[in-house]
Amino acid sequence: MSSISQDFAPPFKLIAPFFILGSFFYLISSLYIFSFNIEDLTFLNPEVLGFVHLFLLSFVMMTIFGAMAQLVPVVLEVGHFGVELFYAIWPLLLIGSVLMVFGFLFSPALLPYGGVIVLVSMMIFVMEIFMTIFKVEKLNLVMTSVLISNTFLFFGIIFGLLIALAYAGTIDLDITSLLRGHVYLVVAGYIIITIMGLSVVLVPMFTLSHGFSMRPLEIAIGLMTTGVVLVVISSIFNIMILEYLGYFLSAISLGFYFYLIYIIYDTRPRKENDVYAISLMFSYIAMLVSIVLGVLYFIMGSEELLLACGWVLIYGFFAFLITGHIYKIVPFLVWFERFSPLVGKQKVPMLADMVPYKSSQAQFIFSALGVVIVTIAILTKSDMLIGAGASFLVVGAVAFIRSLFYMINFE
Amino acid sequence: MVYTKEEIFSAISTVIDPEVGFNLVEMGLIYDAECDDEGNVKVTMTLSTKACPLHQMIVSWVKEAVEKMPDVKEAEVEIVWEPVWNISMADDNVKKALGA
Numbered sequence: 001m002s003s004i005s006q007d008f009a010p011p012f013k014l015i016a017p018f019f020i021l022g023s024f025f026y027l028i029s030s031l032y033i034f035s036f037n038i039e040d041l042t043f044l045n046p047e048v049l050g051f052v053h054l055f056l057l058s059f060v061m062m063t064i065f066g067a068m069a070q071l072v073p074v075v076l077e078v079g080h081f082g083v084e085l086f087y088a089i090w091p092l093l094l095i096g097s098v099l100m101v102f103g104f105l106f107s108p109a110l111l112p113y114g115g116v117i118v119l120v121s122m123m124i125f126v127m128e129i130f131m132t133i134f135k136v137e138k139l140n141l142v143m144t145s146v147l148i149s150n151t152f153l154f155f156g157i158i159f160g161l162l163i164a165l166a167y168a169g170t171i172d173l174d175i176t177s178l179l180r181g182h183v184y185l186v187v188a189g190y191i192i193i194t195i196m197g198l199s200v201v202l203v204p205m206f207t208l209s210h211g212f213s214m215r216p217l218e219i220a221i222g223l224m225t226t227g228v229v230l231v232v233i234s235s236i237f238n239i240m241i242l243e244y245l246g247y248f249l250s251a252i253s254l255g256f257y258f259y260l261i262y263i264i265y266d267t268r269p270r271k272e273n274d275v276y277a278i279s280l281m282f283s284y285i286a287m288l289v290s291i292v293l294g295v296l297y298f299i300m301g302s303e304e305l306l307l308a309c310g311w312v313l314i315y316g317f318f319a320f321l322i323t324g325h326i327y328k329i330v331p332f333l334v335w336f337e338r339f340s341p342l343v344g345k346q347k348v349p350m351l352a353d354m355v356p357y358k359s360s361q362a363q364f365i366f367s368a369l370g371v372v373i374v375t376i377a378i379l380t381k382s383d384m385l386i387g388a389g390a391s392f393l394v395v396g397a398v399a400f401i402r403s404l405f406y407m408i409n410f411e
Numbered sequence: 412m413v414y415t416k417e418e419i420f421s422a423i424s425t426v427i428d429p430e431v432g433f434n435l436v437e438m439g440l441i442y443d444a445e446c447d448d449e450g451n452v453k454v455t456m457t458l459s460t461k462a463c464p465l466h467q468m469i470v471s472w473v474k475e476a477v478e479k480m481p482d483v484k485e486a487e488v489e490i491v492w493e494p495v496w497n498i499s500m501a502d503d504n505v506k507k508a509l510g511a
Contacts, residue, residue: 074463074464208498
């Protein structure tokens, strides 16, 4: 039998809980939207904060951490420092994020406890990634992006813990200022820089694109890094000019990143529009829409625009980028574990055969409609449309869970 | 020479890339193959991306496919990154199927 490198493909049982929990929390987040009252939608409303943490921690971070268990060795070209540590990460992240959501909704006293458990979970993750990066002899641009994003995550969770302590009344700090730093460190510094770095490895891998320059990525990561640092400095010292400069640089950074993705996509030899390709298209269009809404907010100052910007960013850009990649990552992991030892001995399925067509298409269509309807609902302040959008999102999330279990159980 | 380059390529064409569904030869990933009089084969190939998670498996599949040939004593597979693979190296049927 072939010698299979487990360094480059951790056992599926280690990664599966991240994806399964993530998919269920995608559904729970979608159900949560039914509870929104459009008049109460403001950024500091505890219900909104609870939703954002539920979605970002339990779905986005949970899924990203699981994906990183498999992708880090692929990107860094070395084995994990201690891949078994991932067995501890998901239970802690699960407990911590549930406690935090309950803290926002029912009892702020729970926030520090939830925050500390999330902190421990993320510290284990960050330290594992750092120790793995130390094994790399020479860092390339993508590896550097992993290092930068995880450094921002490290500081982002420190900020988050301070906010949780202040929110619960344990310490006295200006929550609003620190919140900007926390949000920017985690969302722009970790999630977006991670997406930038990994997507320029994964998108060309799946589309077979070659020969494009990495210069736009270099500029995008440089600008985003500077933008995050400026916003964080501003959140500590309250220097508004730095904050606006940080937002401006971040928007330009996303422009460069979008340009690179467009070049990769435009020159791709593999033209098929499977669920992966259409999910990514929707995701990047959502990113552009989010930038436009953000710019309009700065011009017009209406909070609905900022809420819609945040909504499209997390439920349009992040969610579709993640669900799209799940349709590539999960079949690979299942195939690697279940079918690769049979290569040359019997007929084995192709990875594309393991993706259920109907439920994956249903997931895409219902979720995309849901995102669009909720965006309109936020902008027009329509409770009825919020409910309608949530209904589409729930059906999309159920189809996503169905697709995930189909791929996991494929025989 | 025990086997010609074409015969070795034919043996390797049984190895399918599970992501794209084409064999490695028609993908244009196999650059060269030679066999000495004692049945030692050296295959020079590339991958469509340096970050391929199936890197080691594909190498072992190629090695196994070649070593299944009756008179092959040992096969060695070398991965090279120059020239960099691109779709123009693939067969026309692959390009057509992918829409390139």
